Structure formats: C-alpha cells, structure tokens
Amino acid sequence: MTGETGRPLVAARGVIKVFGEGALAAPVLKGISLTLTADELVLVMGPSGSGKTTLISILAGLMRPSEGEVELCGTRISGRPEAVATQVRREHVGFIFQHYNLFPALTAHDNVAEVLRLKGMERNEARRLARNVLEKVGLGERLHSRPGELSGGQKQRVAIARALAHEPALIIGDEVTAALDSETGMSVMNLLRRHVTPGRSVVIVTHDHRLEHFADRVVEIEDGRILRVRGGHWKQPV
Numbered sequence: 001m002t003g004e005t006g007r008p009l010v011a012a013r014g015v016i017k018v019f020g021e022g023a024l025a026a027p028v029l030k031g032i033s034l035t036l037t038a039d040e041l042v043l044v045m046g047p048s049g050s051g052k053t054t055l056i057s058i059l060a061g062l063m064r065p066s067e068g069e070v071e072l073c074g075t076r077i078s079g080r081p082e083a084v085a086t087q088v089r090r091e092h093v094g095f096i097f098q099h100y101n102l103f104p105a106l107t108a109h110d111n112v113a114e115v116l117r118l119k120g121m122e123r124n125e126a127r128r129l130a131r132n133v134l135e136k137v138g139l140g141e142r143l144h145s146r147p148g149e150l151s152g153g154q155k156q157r158v159a160i161a162r163a164l165a166h167e168p169a170l171i172i173g174d175e176v177t178a179a180l181d182s183e184t185g186m187s188v189m190n191l192l193r194r195h196v197t198p199g200r201s202v203v204i205v206t207h208d209h210r211l212e213h214f215a216d217r218v219v220e221i222e223d224g225r226i227l228r229v230r231g232g233h234w235k236q237p238v
C-alpha cells in the first residue's frame with residue numbers, strides 16, 4: 001500500500017517475460033520475484049540486454065508479464081484489464097524514461113503544468129508549482145523553451161520535473177542521469193533522493209555505479225534473473 005512505511009509498494013512474484021512466439025520465442029525474464037517497500041531508492045543494474053528495462057516496465061504496469069503476478073500500490077494489475085493498470089499508474093507512478101515523452105508543441109513550463117492539470121489541479125496553482133519544480137532542476141531560465149530548443153540533458157530535466165511535480169508514490173526511471181553532466185546528474189539524484197519519504201519510493205535502472213551513494217538497495221540482474229540484491233551506500237544525513 002502507499003502511504004505506509006515498510007509495506008510493499010510493488011510486489012512481483014515469478015515474473016516471466018517471453019518476446020515472440022514459436023521458434024522465435026525469446027525468454028527475457030526467467031522468473032523474477034521482487035518486493036519494493038514504500039520508502040526506498042532502489043537501483044536495478046546489470047549488463048546490457050539483461051532485462052532491466054523490461055523488468056521495470058512490467059513493475060510499472062506498462063508491459064504485461066507472460067507469467068507471474070504483479071501488485072502495484074496495493075492493487076493486483078497482472079491478469080486484469082489494461083484499464084486497471086492505467087488507473088493505478090496515472091494516480092501513483094511517475095516516469096523518467098530515456099525518450100523523455102515530452103509534448104513537442106508545449107513549452108517546458110506547460111509540459112510540467114499540463115500533467116498537474118490532468119490530475120485535476122487548478123490552472124494557476126499548476127503553473128506556480130511547475131515553475132517551482134523546474135527551478136529546482138535548474139531550468140528556471142528555460143521555462144518558455146520547447147523540447148526542440150533544449151539539449152538532451154535539459155529535456156531530461158523537464159522529464160524529471162514532470163515526474164517529481166505530482167509527487168507520485170513511485171518514480172520509475174531508466175538511465176535518468178545518462179544525458180547529464182556529472183554535477184547536474186548528482187543534483188538530480190539529490191532531488192530524487194529527497195522524494196523518498198514514508199510512502200514514496202524511486203526505482204532507477206542504471207549502469208552508473210556512482211548512483212549507489214543514493215541507493216538503499218541494488219538489484220543485480222543477469223540474463224533475466226536476479227543475481228543478487230545487496231545494500232546500497234546511502235547514509236541518512238545526520
């Protein structure tokens with residue numbers, strides 16, 4: 001459930017994912033069970049092609065498993081109509097994916113504000129909050145730029161601001177810092193770390209070991225299986 005420390009935010013049991021059929025069938029996830037509690041930052045690491053993106057897409061209800069069960073924010077989403085996953089996702093999950101998924105015709109400010117409007121926030125409040133979050137990710141000067149006028153790193157920061165703005169229970173990110181210089185990457189990780197509070201978690205796929213300083217746990221995937229789950233290097237500031 002959301003809102004309660006220590007309760008599972010995501011629970012996956014025996015997840016198998018096979019792409020293609022017959023002679024072309026390719027098993028990508030081979031039986032993954034994983035529980036994420038509601039106040040941790042978890043990294044998913046492993047070699048290219050090991051199934052990391054597939055796994056987080058299934059955990060977030062963006063993709064269906066071939067077999068196994070997935071529960072997201074207290075609701076079982078596997079084996080149920082697509083609308084169930086869509087509803088849970090809309091209410092509780094924020095995404096930061098490699099392709100940004102920004103609206104090309106909208107300014108950075110509107111890209112963030114529109115998501116808040118879709119969640120029912122009043123216009124002026126949505127715009128005020130959107131500005132505030134964009135300033136926090138260092139884009140206060142680029143509020144009126146459209147995605148086509150921004151660099152890869154700046155687009156990534158708009159996507160991060162959008163995910164942070166509506167304060168979802170779960171933020172899922174794929175290589176969130178890959179397009180950023182080291183300093184911006186670390187400031188973005190600080191923002192994501194601050195999102196982790198009772199009831200809120202962050203899961204990030206990465207190849208970057210420096211991010212372990214922000215992580216409570218690291219899930220290592222190899223060839224579609226969990227190789228091991230170990231502690232990250234996060235230390236609560238005193």
Ligand SMILES: Nc1ncnc2c1ncn2[C@@H]1O[C@H](COP(=O)(O)OP(=O)(O)OP(=O)(O)O)[C@@H](O)[C@H]1O
Binds near residue numbers: 055
């Ligand atoms: N929609 C799809 N159809 C068929 N095969 C797919 C699909 N999506 C992923 N795959 C295959 O599944 C395997 C795992 O892909 P995935 O993107 O999950 O790996 P990854 O660990 O995230 O890799 P990377 O670190 O390179 O991003 C790859 O061999 C990929 O080609």
